[in-house]
Amino acid sequence: xxxxxxxxxxxxxxxxxxxxxxxxxxxxxxxxxxxxxxxxxxxxxxxxxxxxxxxxxxxxxxxxxxxxxxxxxxxxxxxxxxxxxxxxxxxxxxxxxxxxxxxxxxxxxxxxxxxxxxxxxxxxxxxxxxxxxxxxxxxxxxxxxxxxxxxxxxxxxxxxxxxxxxxxxxxxxxxxxxxxxxxxxxxxxxxxxxxxxxxxx
Numbered sequence: 001x002x003x004x005x006x007x008x009x010x011x012x013x014x015x016x017x018x019x020x021x022x023x024x025x026x027x028x029x030x031x032x033x034x035x036x037x038x039x040x041x042x043x044x045x046x047x048x049x050x051x052x053x054x055x056x057x058x059x060x061x062x063x064x065x066x067x068x069x070x071x072x073x074x075x076x077x078x079x080x081x082x083x084x085x086x087x088x089x090x091x092x093x094x095x096x097x098x099x100x101x102x103x104x105x106x107x108x109x110x111x112x113x114x115x116x117x118x119x120x121x122x123x124x125x126x127x128x129x130x131x132x133x134x135x136x137x138x139x140x141x142x143x144x145x146x147x148x149x150x151x152x153x154x155x156x157x158x159x160x161x162x163x164x165x166x167x168x169x170x171x172x173x174x175x176x177x178x179x180x181x182x183x184x185x186x187x188x189x190x191x192x193x194x195x196x197x198x199x200x201x
Contacts (some may be wrong), residue, residue: 004138007103007124008073008096009131011060017042023126030055030119047119048110055110056120061102069102076136080151083141085192087167088150092142095134103127148175152190161199166192175201 021032029050035057036044045058061069073096080096083089094147105124110116128135141153150163150173159181165173166189176198178185188195 005105005107005120005124006136007128007131007133008076008136009101009103009128009133010098011131011133012101013130014041014137015060015074015127015130017045020045020123020126022061023122024119026198028115028119030116032123040124047123049116053110053116054108055113055116056108056123057106058104058123059104059106063100063102072100072102072104073097075141080142083151083191085151085152088142091144091167092151097132101131105133120138134200144173146173146175151190153185154180157189158166164189166194177201 001103014198017032017034020181024030031050033046034044035046036046038040040054041060047055049055061067063069063073075095077093080089080092083092086122095122103124105122107120107157113122124135131146132145132157134145135147139153139155141149141151142163144150145164148163150165160179161177162180164177164178168174174194176194178189178195178198180186182195185198
């Protein structure tokens with residue numbers, strides 16, 4: 001079981017492999033090829049360094065009853081039922097049924113070699129811009145549509161600054177950057193509040 005990041009899209013539009021190749025940065029030098037496809041387009045791509053080191057496996061799954069995409073949405077709905085902040089959990093429970101396609105990136109060994117993550121980031125960002133929606137990352141959690149993190153699903157040892165958001169009383173996202181390792185920041189966030197002393201971005 002690998003580590004995954006996902007784009008949970010609200011628009012299912014054709015994304016040609018050649019178009020995706022053109023969105024990749026000039027460095028690192030990478031290759032993007034189809035691993036699985038049919039008359040409706042690709043369902044699996046592989047991103048590699050030019051020396052063959054695999055960076056990421058990209059899967060496209062439509063959210064159709066009985067298929068993997070729908071199963072993943074059901075798993076996410078179960079996962080966030082009791083997540084904090086409660087307001088963000090409720091927002092996600094309303095949002096997730098509107099997802100129509102999932103782009104899942106399984107990160108492989110080449111991600112941490114020769115700036116492989118730069119290629120993953122560019123590819124994910126382009127896909128996200130095209131299909132809209134939100135993002136999800138294993139061991140981290142979900143973002144809103146603006147890319148701010150909205151649930152506490154980190155492990156307890158996490159540290160560093162992170163772009164977060166909570167819902168205000170009017171149901172609008174209030175974005176800020178917090179210190180994940182700061183206990184006071186954590187307590188405020190899981191309570192659905194912007195930590196004291198921070199400024200909304």
